[in-house]
Amino acid sequence: MQKEELLHLHMLLMHIKKYYETTTGDEVYTPDYDVLGVSPAHIHKNKISHKKAILALGEDLVH
Incomplete structure (x- = not known):
């Protein structure tokens, strides 16, 4: 998966989280x-961080 994706x-x-709230x-x-x-x-952070x-x-949203 590309960094942009x-x-x-x-x-x-984040939009899902805000919508739910x-x-x-x-x-x-x-x-x-x-x-x-x-x-x-934080677009300067690397791909692995994102x-x-x-x-x-995702895990926090599920629980």
Whole structure:
């Protein structure tokens, strides 16, 4: 997967998180994701960092 695609997927997962929070009023806790310190806006971070962030965010969203 290309870095651009990872950034796009990362942004989509953040949109899902925000959408869920606004529609339900519940906060989605993402401790595993937050520890990494990588957001979709950090385009300078490497591909592996974004991949780890996507996996952590996905895991946190599922739980």
